[in-house]
Amino acid sequence: MGYLFRVEDMARAAPLIERARLGAGELEIADDAFEPLTGEALRAYRQDRQERRRLRLLKRADAADKRAQTAHNRIAPHEREFLALGEPVKLGHHSARRHRKLIERADKAFMNAGQALAEAESLRRSAETLAPVRVKGDAETRRQIERYANAAAIGVGDTIKDPIFGEGVVVSANPKTFTVNYTGRGFSQTIDKSWATLVAKGSPENIPEPKFKAGQKVIAKRLAATFEGVIKRVTRRGYRVQYEINGRPYSDTFSEGALEPLPLA
Known part of the structure; x- marks a missing residue:
């Protein structure tokens, strides 16, 4: 791991390099190495980092599996067979001390193996559920796709539902929004088309009239x-x-x- 400085910035960086006792040298690097990544180049960079993170998680999971197996192997097969019999410790018998020690070792091995297996499962689950990388503009692109889909399926007079205001009737369709009359709540509100979920088809004749009039x-x-x-x-x-x-x-x-x-x- 290293740091890149432009030649013109080396005078300011020199005290930092000396204080940290770092080695320094000259390299020829294209100017675009100093430009912030954007678009698909940024996505590829983030995807590469995420893939490396996924591999690290899986490697740690494999190491946890090995620790679980090591803990399991601390109790020999014949010792497991003996413990499976459920024999009580015979007080005063010459085997009592050895029996207690075996029970303690078995309990510790069981706990260590269980913890390691749980850690391995958690690490693999984290590796499998890593979300796709995102860059600036992805959220708006997703919303626009949902807007197009809802604009094709929902029209004036249809009953829709959104996560904020609940059910209402569409009174007008705008470029990116619907104007919705929430009959149960007695007001109209403009919402993003991507928020809407179709509840029932209707027609423009279904638009409710205001219950009250001006002057009343x-x-x-x-x-x-x-x-x-x-x-x-x-x-x-x-x-x-x-x-x-x-x-x-x-x-x-x-x-x-x-x-x-x-x-x-």
């Missing part, structure tokens, strides 16, 4: 408080309601589920 008087609820107000407009995120608290006017957005029509007097 309602009771708005938020936590334990209730407010009487008037809907000023319907937005994608819910209903803009104007209300008063202690004679002072306020305006806020409420979901459909937080509103009730004001009973007629």
